[in-house]
Amino acid sequence: AAKVTGTVAPGWTLATLDAVTARENATVDDGHGLRSRLEVEPFSNYFVGRISRDLAHGSFVRGMFTSVVRDISDSTLRTQISSHAEAAGVATNMWWGGQTYRWMGWADVSQVSGSPAAMLRLQRSSARYFQRPDRSQGGNGLFSNGLDSSLTAMRGYAFYSRLSKDAGDWMWEASTMVKSPGFESNDVGFSSQADRIWMNANLVRQVTKPNRFARSMWFDIGGQTGFNYSGDRIDGQSNAYAQVMFLNYWMINVMNIFRPRKMDDQLTRGGPVVQRASQNFWDVAVMTDTRKAIYFTVEPNGGCGDGYCSWAFSSSVTVRPVPNVSLSIGPSWSDDRVHSQYVTTVADPTAAAMYGSRYVFAYLRQQTLAMDTRLAVTFTPTLTLELYLQPLVASGAYSAFHEFDRPRSLARSAYGVDRGTFTKVYSPTQPTVVTGYTVDPDGPGGAAQPFTFSNPDFNFRSLRGNAVVRWEFHPGSTLFLVWTQSRSANAETGVGDFQLGRDLRGLVGAPPENIFLVKMSYWLGL
Numbered sequence: 001a002a003k004v005t006g007t008v009a010p011g012w013t014l015a016t017l018d019a020v021t022a023r024e025n026a027t028v029d030d031g032h033g034l035r036s037r038l039e040v041e042p043f044s045n046y047f048v049g050r051i052s053r054d055l056a057h058g059s060f061v062r063g064m065f066t067s068v069v070r071d072i073s074d075s076t077l078r079t080q081i082s083s084h085a086e087a088a089g090v091a092t093n094m095w096w097g098g099q100t101y102r103w104m105g106w107a108d109v110s111q112v113s114g115s116p117a118a119m120l121r122l123q124r125s126s127a128r129y130f131q132r133p134d135r136s137q138g139g140n141g142l143f144s145n146g147l148d149s150s151l152t153a154m155r156g157y158a159f160y161s162r163l164s165k166d167a168g169d170w171m172w173e174a175s176t177m178v179k180s181p182g183f184e185s186n187d188v189g190f191s192s193q194a195d196r197i198w199m200n201a202n203l204v205r206q207v208t209k210p211n212r213f214a215r216s217m218w219f220d221i222g223g224q225t226g227f228n229y230s231g232d233r234i235d236g237q238s239n240a241y242a243q244v245m246f247l248n249y250w251m252i253n254v255m256n257i258f259r260p261r262k263m264d265d266q267l268t269r270g271g272p273v274v275q276r277a278s279q280n281f282w283d284v285a286v287m288t289d290t291r292k293a294i295y296f297t298v299e300p301n302g303g304c305g306d307g308y309c310s311w312a313f314s315s316s317v318t319v320r321p322v323p324n325v326s327l328s329i330g331p332s333w334s335d336d337r338v339h340s341q342y343v344t345t346v347a348d349p350t351a352a353a354m355y356g357s358r359y360v361f362a363y364l365r366q367q368t369l370a371m372d373t374r375l376a377v378t379f380t381p382t383l384t385l386e387l388y389l390q391p392l393v394a395s396g397a398y399s400a401f402h403e404f405d406r407p408r409s410l411a412r413s414a415y416g417v418d419r420g421t422f423t424k425v426y427s428p429t430q431p432t433v434v435t436g437y438t439v440d441p442d443g444p445g446g447a448a449q450p451f452t453f454s455n456p457d458f459n460f461r462s463l464r465g466n467a468v469v470r471w472e473f474h475p476g477s478t479l480f481l482v483w484t485q486s487r488s489a490n491a492e493t494g495v496g497d498f499q500l501g502r503d504l505r506g507l508v509g510a511p512p513e514n515i516f517l518v519k520m521s522y523w524l525g526l
Contacts (some may be wrong), residue, residue, distance in 0.1 A: 039074035079117035085187035133355035156183030200224035249289035272407035277306030397496035457496025461507035476523030
């Protein structure tokens, strides 16, 4: 790898990075004792380049280009990753009015190419779900917008624009972002979602001068909405937020978000669009004076929608017995009840309304308990110690298995209640343990075939901890010693309830994984 950065002219800077990675092979066991050598990483070249022009008052204009080229010799690997990936973009940030007003924006284009199988994998990914049966099929020329099994290159574009007033007692912002269905930048960058048109606006009133009531106050209201390229409104909310710091340095934050009923093009995991019920969410946080030797934070929040409610509570206590020692303990608890949690998809030609598949959902109750503990000790200005520990237990119990009656609707039918039959499958060795369920969608004698799926209940335990020693042994030169330990375990099949004593015992008994790391940086000062 090599990196070159510098100023090429007054106000102009250039940065380039190029890295080459060797081809890697691994020994693979097929599970029956037959071993072979397979390519797991191709010979690859990665390039990133950026040129920037600085303007007055913090404004700038930048251009960027990235490229990934892979020499893939293995036929299986060729079906999984792209052989070429390029992206180019421009960005700007403009201030005026004494740095009161600002316009910022960027625009990108991308292209990935490879075998039809690799391109099909990208088209079917959760970022775009080109296979969705109720969207247009086939490519649309230059930029992809539908499933095309013969595609060898996928192209897309994205842009963002924000106009705002960022100073004064009254402030505001309005922004929009667009990502075409074929936009893909994950070979070098990161993009979790495409096929989106999103807009938002917010109005803010701030009080920075102390008065008889508070030292400072902040209030904002706003909203946002979003659509996919099929014209479905898949996002929408109105929000209000207030923050007040009182004369005694205590602080309170209050937030409310309302999301009206909308369409969801991802809930069925590549199936047709269905509706998502309206939601109302609130959050309150109270923090005492952080200048004190002991201060705490309490934060309850909750939300309700159609047939479900979720509640959570978190708090933390920070103790500073002496200026160079800080101890923080923060327990948190959440109880989430999701009306329609995706379980599985079953092909069924009799399910004509849902395009030949049954999308199985369930009511999910998920409970999570965690405890964050942090200790920081500064021995000298050049020697510090930081410790972190987080035990966590979570359970998920599924019930009321059902399916949506038709696309673009909230109507649902429960198995064994509204339609068909629903029976439990028990373990042959443990007669009380439910290992799965069998569903006959239209009952005995119906045209639909019964299907079986595993019990999705889960019970997860995790313990993570790390210790970091930082020693600046020479000005600008630092040595880090790091120890990380993690433990995790899943309970046996069919356990979805929450039992603190049992779960903590299972957590302590989980096998540990230890990682030790030594890192050093040395300032040459040439």
